[in-house]
Amino acid sequence: QKEVEQNSGPLSVPEGAIASLNCTYSDRVSQSFFWYRQYSGKSPELIMSIYSNGDKEDGRFTAQLNKASQYVSLLIRDSQPSDSATYLCAVSINNNDMRFGAGTRLTVKP
């Protein structure tokens, strides 16, 4: 079992819709959770970090964490074509180790 699993996609949503990206992780002692966005040909950029159960909102983005079920998700409201990218889920057990999922490719169609 992979440490961090994501559906590779592609996930396609129409402009204005909600995009839902999911991620599961295997290590129960994981403490910190991150979502990165990577545009084609570019390096990843941090979108959100979440450390405790529940929801965390930042603009159009909402991260959700459920440690009991070992999943973390990212919701993108009012999706825009500029949101089309690969979204990487990352999980950190301690401050010195982070494991990445393979990423979910999102396409927002105008």
Place this chain on the structure above:
Amino acid sequence: GAVVSQHPSWVICKSGTSVKIECRSLDFQATTMFWYRQFPKQSLMLMATSNEGSKATYEQGVEKDKFLINHASLTLSTLTVTSAHPEDSSFYICSALQTRRSGTQYFGPGTRLLVL
């Protein structure tokens, strides 16, 4: 804050030459930096973890004698691809660990290497 730079952004070299890539954390100190490689349409692959003042830790299958890592200061790590060959052509990305933000990694813009 939390800006990481890489230099050069792209490099073309002849087979057999060595290439050095620099990774700098511009506004924070990073005792730990990471080096990744990414081939087209594939996911990030961690190559090694670079710790300031100590030897790097390499992932399984990564040749430490081919990919030399030096982390001589709290803001600079370098990756040297020795005797580069066409199969080493890839997108090399570094990241720096911001421990004050619960272990968040901030990525550099990447270096695209093409070996002819």
